[in-house]
Structures are given as structure tokens and as C-alpha cells.
Amino acid sequence: MSTVIIIAYLFIATLVGLSLFVALSRTALATKVNFVLLNIAISAWIISNTYADLDTTIGALLWSMIAFASGAAAVTALSCFVLTFPRYTRRQLTIG
Numbered sequence: 001m002s003t004v005i006i007i008a009y010l011f012i013a014t015l016v017g018l019s020l021f022v023a024l025s026r027t028a029l030a031t032k033v034n035f036v037l038l039n040i041a042i043s044a045w046i047i048s049n050t051y052a053d054l055d056t057t058i059g060a061l062l063w064s065m066i067a068f069a070s071g072a073a074a075v076t077a078l079s080c081f082v083l084t085f086p087r088y089t090r091r092q093l094t095i096g
Contacts, residue, residue, distance in 0.1 A: 012046060012047065016039070019035065037081075038077040040077075044073070052067055
């Protein structure tokens with residue numbers, strides 16, 4: 001197994017761990033779901049780009065198409081996450 005694949009899997013393991021941490025937190029359900037979907041889309045993008053770079057056959061075209069689709073899904077998931085992220089005003093924040 002090449003070093004590139006190992007590094008890609010380490011990034012994905014980090015994203016999955018971060019997703020689990022957020023999923024088990026006490027935040028709103030919509031924020032959790034959108035954050036997990038964002039991390040899944042980013043993980044799919046990382047894996048598809050890694051395999052598209054390593055594959056030298058016609059399969060590289062398939063991995064490139066998956067990379068494009070997962071990149072578009074990541075942008076959509078990021079937009080949904082930004083829309084559901086909690087907003088705080090100065091009155092709601094207390095210091096001390």
C-alpha cells in the first residue's frame with residue numbers, strides 16, 4: 001500500500017472521528033446532520049481524487065467523475081451547514 005493511500009485514509013479517519021464527536025455533542029440536530037454530511041462528502045472527494053491520481057487505466061475517468069460529483073456535494077453540504085449553523089447576537093453571549 002502506497003504512502004499516499006495511507007495519508008488519505010488518515011485524513012478520512014480524522015474526519016470520521018470529528019463527525020462522531022460532533023454527532024454525540026449537544027448541538028441542534030440539523031447542525032449535526034449537515035456537518036456529518038459535509039464530512040462524508042469531503043471524505044468521498046479525498047478518496048476519489050487519490051484513486052484518480054493513482055489509477056492509470058480507464059478507471060481514472062470514473063474516479064474523476066466521482067471526484068467532481070463529491071466536490072459538488074461538498075459545496076452543497078457546506079451551504080446547508082452554513083445555513084443551519086447557530087447564530088448568536090451580542091445579547092446572547094455572556095462573558096464572565
